[in-house]
Each structure stands twice: as structure tokens, then as C-alpha cells.
Amino acid sequence: MNLVTVSGPPSSGKTAVILKTIDSLKKRGLEVGVVKFDCLYTDDDILYEKAGVKVKKGLSGSLCPDHYFVSNIEEVTQWGIKEGLDLLITESAGLCNRCSPYVKSITAVCVIDNLSGINTPKKIGPMLKSSDIVIITKGDIVSQAEREVFASRVNQVNPGASIMHINGLTGQGAYELSTLLYDEKVEIKTLVGEKLRFSMPSALCSYCLGETRIGESYQMGNVRKIDMSDKKGEK
Amino acid sequence: MITVQDIQQKTIADLFEQYPFLPGFFEENTLQVNGQINEKLIDYLKFLDDEEEAENRAIDRDQLLNSMTIYISQMLEFLGEDVDDGVHSITILPGTNKSGEAEQFGELKISKSEIVCIVGPTGSGKSRLLADIEWVAQNDTPTSRTILVNEEMGDKKWRVSSGNKLVAQLSQNMNFVMDLSVYEFLELHAQSRLVEDVEGLIAKIIEEANKLAGEKFELTTPITSLSGGQSRALMIADTAILSKSPIILIDEIENAGIDRKKALDLLIGEEKIVLMATHDPMLALMGDKRIVIKNGGIHKVVETSDDERNLLVDLERMDAVVQNMRTRLRNGEIIKKEDIGF
Known part of the structure; x- marks a missing residue:
């Protein structure tokens, strides 16, 4: 089985891109399944089911969604193998713009959209910088110049990635993406022992444990303060 | 290295x-x-x-x-990269339509400064054709078409490189979304393209854009407050002059607030290959050829004949009548039958 992880900010068009890409993969006779990770709610699983795609969803609820992803990815992989999939795609929203639940040996796709603003590539961390393929969506509604500027900014933070433009509505570009996602020589049996591309943030403070009150006396553990003094900020 | x-x-x-x-x-x-x-x-x-x-x-x-x-x-x-490395022509070699039947043309070569229109009903396969060109298809897309660049097998670098896209697009629903002045916007684009004479290019773009737009605008105007026609004019001038892509794909040009003939002239003047999806007779007849798409395949390629081109004069007269009425309405005048003039 092949495995691909897709992530990107909420509403960037991940599901639309994946659905259009699956259309092309199915025409090649490949069995594709999706596991959708989200935080509180998603009904994207219904969209996948409607398209005849085997799907599971996982909601992280009160847990950090990316930690939840890593804690479950092996079980998800085993599900895909049991279902006899040729290709399993995981989809997750990068909710804090920092994390990248990318695994070193697994193809990582990041989806971002032209409407998010040209400073966005700078603001997104490993989710964008360490991906193998960057998909830029919503190019049909901004000007050519803005598309070019946006793509060049993405290239500056991740020059090694393949950058592709896909229209999630018409599917233009999705066929092309589908040719990069499946390699019949690859056979994944387990992810045990594999490593993440980047560590997740270490955070354990009183608010992680359910504290709701505000004030220094309620703050324990890994707590950090904004520098409110007048001197210029550090680098 | x-x-x-x-x-x-x-x-x-x-x-x-x-x-x-x-x-x-x-x-x-x-x-x-x-x-x-x-x-x-x-x-x-x-x-x-x-x-x-x-x-x-x-x-x-x-x-x-x-x-x-x-x-x-x-x-x-x-x-x-040498300027001579540029794209002089693309050639489309036939594949198949949705039913698997061979496309009905030998090969279609499109050179710099040529305008080719694409016609056909919605869903007939126009987007697929453009996607094939953008992907430099090598008998490896659903249509089995092959696209040659400069009459040779295309380089796959065109496929996924950010700065080297074969096709630039101008379509009807495009808008500016950045909150910048015209000057800042053009400067940003020029910088991302690493051009040397930023000031000179900006001056050239605004000059050309103002030739296309009905109403003039300034470098200090915020791009989001440009009118529809002004935005379109700026997008076309910017794409013609600053975009590196050798092929420009246009999805209709609205007949309001912009001189479409001049817009096309500007693009060909900058040695672009122009592909235009349109059903507007005036634009379609300005093209050198038109590709007719049916059932996912190229059904035929029609050369614009002299007879057809002569019709342009009449079409332009009819268009002038409508434009004139528009102006009169705007000025609060009453429109009469005589305004039609024929």
C-alpha cells in the first residue's frame, strides 16, 4: 500500500483537491481510501462516501489534533492494509500553523490557497516548509500577478518542493497530481519505528490540564511571557 | 553545483x-x-x-x-537563462476524444504572436486542452495528446516549477485581493520576478494599462478600488509585460471599459502565444485560427477566412452603436430608433 499525508489550513481546499485527484486514480483502477482527521466536527466523510471512497474519520476533540494524528497513524495504516487499498490518503487540518504531522519516508502534500495572503508562506512552519508537494488552490479568482508572487514566496520557503496549481472546483491540475502520488514499487506495511519530520511543540501547562482561571497564580509548568518592555525584539 | x-x-x-x-x-x-x-x-x-x-x-x-x-x-x-531559450512555438499532436476516437487534425502548431481561439460548449473539454498544454502532455494524460515546445519533446521542468510556468491565465472572475496601491503591487510583482529595471517596467505597464482602460487611473490608486475595466486593463498589461510565461490563456474579455483590440495587440506585441476561450464573434474573428472542441476532443481547426475577417468591420459598427447608446444612457439622454442607424 502507498500512503500520502495531506495537510493544510482549514478551508484551503484539501478535500476538493483530494476528491478530484481520486477521480483520476480510480480511472487507473486503483483502490483509494481516505482517513480524515479534524478537531471538533467534519462531514467531509459523507462527501468521500458519496464519491464511493472508503473513509474513516477521527476527531481529536480536547486533544491537540496533531498529537492525535501521530498517536493514531499506525492504526490508520493497518486499517488501510486490511481494506486492501492501493493508496491511503490522510487528510488533516494544520490548526496551529506550526506542526507538521509528516512522516519522513511518506509523501507529504501541503495545500494552501491564494486567498490566504502573500505573507502566509512566511507564517506557516514545517507544514509548508518540509512538504514534498505544495498545492496552491483558488488561482481562478486572483490575478496572474498575485498567483506568481504567491508561488514565488512558497518557493522561497520550500525551494525543494514541487509546486502545483489546482482548481478544486473544475479539477484542473488534479490529474497531474494523481501521477505523483502512486508508485507501484512502494509497499508500506507498518510505520512503527518511522520518525516525524519535525518535532511537535512541547507544552504542558496548567491550561493543558483544564485550568480556566486567568492569573499568574493559576499558571504552572511550561509558561512563557511576552516581552512587554520597550527594547527592540530579539531576532 | x-x-x-x-x-x-x-x-x-x-x-x-x-x-x-x-x-x-x-x-x-x-x-x-x-x-x-x-x-x-x-x-x-x-x-x-x-x-x-x-x-x-x-x-x-x-x-x-x-x-x-x-x-x-x-x-x-x-x-x-538566455533570452533565446524562450518558447517560439507549441505544437499539439492529436490524441483521442472522450469516446476514444482519434482527433480530427494532423498537428497544430501555434507560434509567438499568434492568436488562437477555442470554442465549444461548456464541459466539452476546453479545460482539459489547456491542462494538457500546461502539463506539456507526453501521451500521458487522459486525452493521449502530446505537446511539443519549439517542435521538440517538452522539458518536464515546466510541470512543477514555480517561476517557469508555461501558461499564464486571465479569466473573467479574477480579482485583486491584495490591499496595495497600483505602484506597490507592480513593484512586488517585479521584485518576485527579479527584474532589473523595476521603475522602467512599472512606468511601461501603467502607460499600457491606461491605453486599454476607458477611464485613466494613477499609480497611487489602491488596486482594490479600480473599476472592473481598469482592473482588467492592469491585469492584461501586467501579464503581457511582466509575466514570464510565454503562453497567455484568456477566458473571455468583457466588452466593458476596456479596448479589447488594443489588449490583444499588446499581448502579441510582447510576443506571447495567445489562446482565447471565447464565443464573442468580435474576439473570435480577431484570432488567426479557432479550435472547435466537441466531446472532449479537438473536432476541427478552422482558419479565419478573409470573408469572415471582413465581417469584423460590420461587427465593429454594430458594437459602436451599442457603446454609443450606453454613453447616451449614462448621460441621461433618451434613446431613439435613429440611434441604431441601419
Whole structure:
């Protein structure tokens, strides 16, 4: 089985891109399944089911969604193998713009959209910088110049990635993406022992444990303060 | 080929001097240099040896050095490209339509400064044709078409490179979404393209855009407050002059607030290959050829005949009548039958 992880900010068009890409993969006779990770709610699983795609969803609820992803990815992989999939795609929203639940040996796709603003590539961390393929969506509604500027900014933070433009509505570009996602020589049996591309943030403070009150006396553990003094900020 | 070893022993000042595009990379990767300009890169990056700092900044040192090396190589290659390396023509070799039947044309070569229109009902396969061109299809897309560039097998570099896209698009629903003045906007685009004479190009673009737009606008005008026609004019002038893509795909040009004939002239003047999806007779007849698409395939290729081209004069007269009525309405006048004139 092949495995691909897709992530990107909420509403960037991940599901639309994946659905259009699956259309092309199915025409090649490949069995594709999706596991959708989200935080509180998603009904994207219904969209996948409607398209005849085997799907599971996982909601992280009160847990950090990316930690939840890593804690479950092996079980998800085993599900895909049991279902006899040729290709399993995981989809997750990068909710804090920092994390990248990318695994070193697994193809990582990041989806971002032209409407998010040209400073966005700078603001997104490993989710964008360490991906193998960057998909830029919503190019049909901004000007050519803005598309070019946006793509060049993405290239500056991740020059090694393949950058592709896909229209999630018409599917233009999705066929092309589908040719990069499946390699019949690859056979994944387990992810045990594999490593993440980047560590997740270490955070354990009183608010992680359910504290709701505000004030220094309620703050324990890994707590950090904004520098409110007048001197210029550090680098 | 530049290696990580090559760059990490140099000082940042030397690197910036040698690679003038590198400060942009630092900026985009949130690396501030401040007083450390004379440090060697490897020493400057020592702050990332602190695990906590590296995690806070979410920067992996090795990955950053790798990225920087790839970026420098890419940019050097990009800047070293000869103008003559440009695209002079594309050739479409036939594939099949949705039913698997062979397409009905021998081969179609489109050269610089040529305008080819694409006609056919919605869903007939226009987008697929454009996608084939953009992907430089090599008998490896659903239509089995092959696209040659300069009459040779196309280079796959066109497929996924960010700065080297074969096709630039101008479509009806496009808008400016940035909150910038016309000047700032053009400057940003010019910088991303690493052009040398930024000021000269900006002056040229605004001049051309104002020739196309019915109502003039200034460099200080915010792009989001341009009218529909002005936006379209700026997009066309900017794409013609500043976009590196040799092929321009146009999805209709609205017949309001913009001189469409001049717009096409500008694009051909800049030696672009122009593909235009349109059903507007005036635009379609301005093309040299038109591709008729049916059932996912190219059904036929029609050359615009002299007879058809002569009709343009009549069409332009009819168009002038409607435009004239529009002006009169705007001025609060009453429209009469005589205004039609024929």
C-alpha cells in the first residue's frame, strides 16, 4: 500500500483537491481510501462516501489534533492494509500553523490557497516548509500577478518542493497530481519505528490540564511571557 | 553545483554580495541578520543549536541549509537563462476524444504572436486542452495528446516549477485581493520576478494599462478600488509585460471599459502565444485560427477566412452603436430608433 499525508489550513481546499485527484486514480483502477482527521466536527466523510471512497474519520476533540494524528497513524495504516487499498490518503487540518504531522519516508502534500495572503508562506512552519508537494488552490479568482508572487514566496520557503496549481472546483491540475502520488514499487506495511519530520511543540501547562482561571497564580509548568518592555525584539 | 559546504563557510555579507536575491530568502524564512552580517553562515545559525530555540522557531538547521542551497542553485539557473531559450512555438499532436476516437487534425502548431481561439460548449473539454498544454502532455494524460515546445519533446521542468510556468491565465472572475496601491503591487510583482529595471517596467505597464482602460487611473490608486475595466486593463498589461510565461490563456474579455483590440495587440506585441476561450464573434474573428472542441476532443481547426475577417468591420459598427447608446444612457439622454442607424 502507498500512503500520502495531506495537510493544510482549514478551508484551503484539501478535500476538493483530494476528491478530484481520486477521480483520476480510480480511472487507473486503483483502490483509494481516505482517513480524515479534524478537531471538533467534519462531514467531509459523507462527501468521500458519496464519491464511493472508503473513509474513516477521527476527531481529536480536547486533544491537540496533531498529537492525535501521530498517536493514531499506525492504526490508520493497518486499517488501510486490511481494506486492501492501493493508496491511503490522510487528510488533516494544520490548526496551529506550526506542526507538521509528516512522516519522513511518506509523501507529504501541503495545500494552501491564494486567498490566504502573500505573507502566509512566511507564517506557516514545517507544514509548508518540509512538504514534498505544495498545492496552491483558488488561482481562478486572483490575478496572474498575485498567483506568481504567491508561488514565488512558497518557493522561497520550500525551494525543494514541487509546486502545483489546482482548481478544486473544475479539477484542473488534479490529474497531474494523481501521477505523483502512486508508485507501484512502494509497499508500506507498518510505520512503527518511522520518525516525524519535525518535532511537535512541547507544552504542558496548567491550561493543558483544564485550568480556566486567568492569573499568574493559576499558571504552572511550561509558561512563557511576552516581552512587554520597550527594547527592540530579539531576532 | 553549489553545496551546503560551499555556503556555510562564507560570511553573510559575502553571500548577500554574491547572491543579491538571498536577502529575500532570509526575509521569507524569518531570519533577521541585524549586527551579524560579518559572521560566517555556520556561526550565525548557531542559535539553532539550542534545541528550545530551534523548536520555538520551528526551524530545522539542516533543512534550512539544504533549502538555501537549492534556492541559490535555482535562482542562478533562472538568471542565467538566455533570452533565446524562450518558447517560439507549441505544437499539439492529436490524441483521442472522450469516446476514444482519434482527433480530427494532423498537428497544430501555434507560434509567438499568434492568436488562437477555442470554442465549444461548456464541459466539452476546453479545460482539459489547456491542462494538457500546461502539463506539456507526453501521451500521458487522459486525452493521449502530446505537446511539443519549439517542435521538440517538452522539458518536464515546466510541470512543477514555480517561476517557469508555461501558461499564464486571465479569466473573467479574477480579482485583486491584495490591499496595495497600483505602484506597490507592480513593484512586488517585479521584485518576485527579479527584474532589473523595476521603475522602467512599472512606468511601461501603467502607460499600457491606461491605453486599454476607458477611464485613466494613477499609480497611487489602491488596486482594490479600480473599476472592473481598469482592473482588467492592469491585469492584461501586467501579464503581457511582466509575466514570464510565454503562453497567455484568456477566458473571455468583457466588452466593458476596456479596448479589447488594443489588449490583444499588446499581448502579441510582447510576443506571447495567445489562446482565447471565447464565443464573442468580435474576439473570435480577431484570432488567426479557432479550435472547435466537441466531446472532449479537438473536432476541427478552422482558419479565419478573409470573408469572415471582413465581417469584423460590420461587427465593429454594430458594437459602436451599442457603446454609443450606453454613453447616451449614462448621460441621461433618451434613446431613439435613429440611434441604431441601419
